[in-house]
Amino acid sequence: MNVDTLIVGAGFSGAVIARLLAENTKQKIMVIDSRDHIGGNCYDYVNQYGIRISKYGAHLFHTTRQDVWNFISAFGSWEPWEHKVLAKIYPRDGSDDFAYAPVPICIQTIQKLYDSSVQNEEDMRRWLAEETRSIKFQTPYKNSMESAVARFGHRIYNDFFHSYTLKQWEKSPEELDASVLERIPLRYNKDDRYFTDPIQMLPSCGYTGVFKDLLNHPQIEVRLNTDYFQERHCFNGVNFTVFTGPIDGYFASRGLDRLEYRSLRFEEDTFEMGDKDTVMQPASVVNEPSMRVPYTRTVEFKQFLNQRSTHTTLVREYSASNGDPYYPVPNERNTKLYATYQQLAERETEAERRTVLFLGRLANYKYLNMDQAIGNALDHWQKWTKDDMIKTHVVN
Numbered sequence: 243m244n245v246d247t248l249i250v251g252a253g254f255s256g257a258v259i260a261r262l263l264a265e266n267t268k269q270k271i272m273v274i275d276s277r278d279h280i281g282g283n284c285y286d287y288v289n290q291y292g293i294r295i296s297k298y299g300a301h302l303f304h305t306t307r308q309d310v311w312n313f314i315s316a317f318g319s320w321e322p323w324e325h326k327v328l329a330k331i332y333p334r335d336g337s338d339d340f341a342y343a344p345v346p347i348c349i350q351t352i353q354k355l356y357d358s359s360v361q362n363e364e365d366m367r368r369w370l371a372e373e374t375r376s377i378k379f380q381t382p383y384k385n386s387m388e389s390a391v392a393r394f395g396h397r398i399y400n401d402f403f404h405s406y407t408l409k410q411w412e413k414s415p416e417e418l419d420a421s422v423l424e425r426i427p428l429r430y431n432k433d434d435r436y437f438t439d440p441i442q443m444l445p446s447c448g449y450t451g452v453f454k455d456l457l458n459h460p461q462i463e464v465r466l467n468t469d470y471f472q473e474r475h476c477f478n479g480v481n482f483t484v485f486t487g488p489i490d491g492y493f494a495s496r497g498l499d500r501l502e503y504r505s506l507r508f509e510e511d512t513f514e515m516g517d518k519d520t521v522m523q524p525a526s527v528v529n530e531p532s533m534r535v536p537y538t539r540t541v542e543f544k545q546f547l548n549q550r551s552t553h554t555t556l557v558r559e560y561s562a563s564n565g566d567p568y569y570p571v572p573n574e575r576n577t578k579l580y581a582t583y584q585q586l587a588e589r590e591t592e593a594e595r596r597t598v599l600f601l602g603r604l605a606n607y608k609y610l611n612m613d614q615a616i617g618n619a620l621d622h623w624q625k626w627t628k629d630d631m632i633k634t635h636v637v638n
């Protein structure tokens with residue numbers, strides 16, 4: 243096959259590397275993906291009601307990295323969009339009188355649910371101090387229940403985090419490392435945006451539009467419905483491979499245990515609204531921390547970039563232990579196991595006597611936001627250029 247570089251996976255990790263190789267070398271690049279579409283987990287499409295849906299869950303682009311934005315903004319077209327999320331909170335007395343409150347927890351959350359007199363940072367600090375006054379857990383906290391209760395108090399913990407964590411991880415916070423809930427943001431101000439990064443954007447023609455542009459280059463060929471492990475023999479002569487799929491899948495024949503992932507199941511419902519601007523929810527994303535419903539959030543895609551349609555499509559997300567690999571499960575077993583896979587990966591180039599590199603969220607067993615996946619690919623490219631890796635290992 244007349245290909246210099248094979249890239250396995252048409253998500254951001256694979257597509258960005260393909261583009262950089264195409265623009266900076268004379269190589270012929272083939273990008274393959276086992277799915278029937280480009281874009282990896284960021285893939286989106288317009289449904290029969292004219293609403294753009296993200297097949298694998300809502301994706302909001304946000305970054306602090308100007309170099310990432312400079313690179314990616316050249317592909318597709320982008321519009322500023324600041325994401326906001328509301329949580330649906332049911333009262334503790336068992337009645338149905340729920341309220342919507344902003345997440346992350348900020349001044350408006352407290353005002354809405356607990357104390358309308360909290361107005362500024364000083365009030366907020368005083369209110370939280372009062373709320374956590376009787377809590378006597380010792381640092382370092384033993385688990386995520388302790389680390390969350392110590393910061394937020396019992397009421398916020400029970401309303402927002404306890405059941406939500408159970409639904410998300412099928413484990414109670416008492417069973418999770420303190421670090422899992424330690425990272426949850428807490429704001430002492432009135433910033434009720436979901437992200438605070440200076441750059442927050444959505445692509446006007448979808449992420450799929452961005453990927454079409456990224457891969458649209460005369461030196462890049464894309465083959466869909468092509469699984470690397472089934473078609474491997476076709477690529478024997480290729481001396482540079484970038485693999486962005488699951489690392490434990492790549493080394494499956496070695497008989498090691500598999501890495502653990504959380505997955506998601508999506509349930510979709512469309513409603514006729516009549517008026518093109520009418521929506522069903524008070525926010526594009528409504529989190530469901532309560533045990534009264536089994537799903538973790540409901541996304542109303544029509545609200546992103548204020549799309550117009552006589553209908554609206556709601557997608558409910560259920561956490562699942564089986565399915566496509568989405569979220570790595572951070573525990574000791576998986577960390578150790580990944581280290582073993584990583585050693586195999588480091589030796590693979592020598593073992594195969596051709597360059598094989600592992601890149602991206604699945605190959606590195608690490609949750610990466612889109613900007614981190616793009617940034618990671620840009621950083622690798624710079625390192626390869628500096629080390630003359632491309633010249634040494636790859637026909638120019």
Ligand code: FAD
Pocket residue numbers: 250251252253254255256274275276277281282283284298299300301302303304468469470471486487488506568569601602603604610611612613615
């Ligand atoms: P992927 O997109 O997973 O691409 C890997 C590709 O490799 C896949 O298309 C797969 O089919 C292919 N592949 C695997 N094995 C093989 C094989 N054997 N042969 C051929 N092809 C193969 N990030 C944000 O910044 N903002 C968000 O709001 C956000 N929301 C998210 C919501 C969810 C539910 C999830 C799971 C992730 C979210 N992310 C978000 C993260 C984002 O999805 C990732 O950053 C991005 O997908 C990483 O790209 P990647 O190329 O590394 O992996």
Ligand code: NA
Pocket residue numbers: 283284298299300
């Ligand atoms: Na996704």
